[in-house]
Amino acid sequence: MIHKLEVDSVVLDFGPRRVLSDVYMKFETGKVTGLLGKNGNGKTCLMKIIYGQLQPNSKSIRFDESHVAELYKRPDLLLYLPQFNFIPAGLSLKRIFSDFSLDFQVFEKFFPEFNSKYTTTLKTLSGGQRRIIEIYMVLMSNSKFAMLDEPFSHQSPLVIEKITELINQAKNNKGILVTDHMYQTIIEISDHLYLLANGKTHLTKCVEDLKFLGYV
Numbered sequence: 191m192i193h194k195l196e197v198d199s200v201v202l203d204f205g206p207r208r209v210l211s212d213v214y215m216k217f218e219t220g221k222v223t224g225l226l227g228k229n230g231n232g233k234t235c236l237m238k239i240i241y242g243q244l245q246p247n248s249k250s251i252r253f254d255e256s257h258v259a260e261l262y263k264r265p266d267l268l269l270y271l272p273q274f275n276f277i278p279a280g281l282s283l284k285r286i287f288s289d290f291s292l293d294f295q296v297f298e299k300f301f302p303e304f305n306s307k308y309t310t311t312l313k314t315l316s317g318g319q320r321r322i323i324e325i326y327m328v329l330m331s332n333s334k335f336a337m338l339d340e341p342f343s344h345q346s347p348l349v350i351e352k353i354t355e356l357i358n359q360a361k362n363n364k365g366i367l368v369t370d371h372m373y374q375t376i377i378e379i380s381d382h383l384y385l386l387a388n389g390k391t392h393l394t395k396c397v398e399d400l401k402f403l404g405y406v
């Protein structure tokens with residue numbers, strides 16, 4: 191079944207500064223939506239607003255035409271990978287895979303470097319490895335939508351390839367919103383691409399559009 195998550199009427203001010211003023215985005219099952227924008231243009235704020243973690247001046251968020259708020263309370267609808275580590279470092283991989291109802295054996299086939307790590311805790315992993323676990327949880331768990339804030343940061347080229355493979359696999363049964371400064375990878379994996387500039391989202395199709403809008 192195709193589900194739809196729509197966002198509009200988002201206005202966000204920090205003091206006298208208007209960060210977001212005219213945002214429309216639509217995510218749907220089976221599609222990857224890419225979000226690009228220069229540093230400080232409001233991508234992370236927009237994701238936090240969608241998740242319900244940041245209160246803007248106004249917003250309208252609809253899941254299959256019904257208004258929703260506080261999506262952070264609905265992991266069945268939306269899981270979010272923030273820029274910082276969100277799974278407590280003291281948890282073992284065994285515990286994490288059990289909490290997210292995922293099979294470690296499937297994971298270790300895809301990432302053989304984790305073969306001997308089932309009972310170890312996150313704090314014994316490298317920053318990049320810890321991030322791989324979090325990305326895997328958000329993408330492969332049973333939620334209808336996933337939102338990823340800079341999943342490719344600090345990852346090696348081979349891992350970036352694997353993450354894009356996971357995104358393509360996960361989109362078979364969910365809608366995905368992803369932002370990252372690796373814009374070429376974002377362009378490659380996105381079915382729909384938005385550029386956030388001057389507080390507004392611009393639906394774009396190609397690098398020429400991004401050039402025209404002053405992003406590259």
Ligand SMILES: Nc1ncnc2c1ncn2[C@@H]1O[C@H](COP(=O)(O)OP(=O)(O)OP(=O)(O)O)[C@@H](O)[C@H]1O
Nearest residue numbers: 204205209227228229230231232233234235236371
């Ligand atoms: N709590 C806050 N108080 C005041 N200003 C804030 C706050 N949080 C964010 N901002 C400002 O809002 C703007 C948008 O920030 P945001 O983190 O969403 O940008 P971004 O597009 O994700 O940037 P980057 O690509 O560098 O991660 C920035 O100018 C930032 O300084």
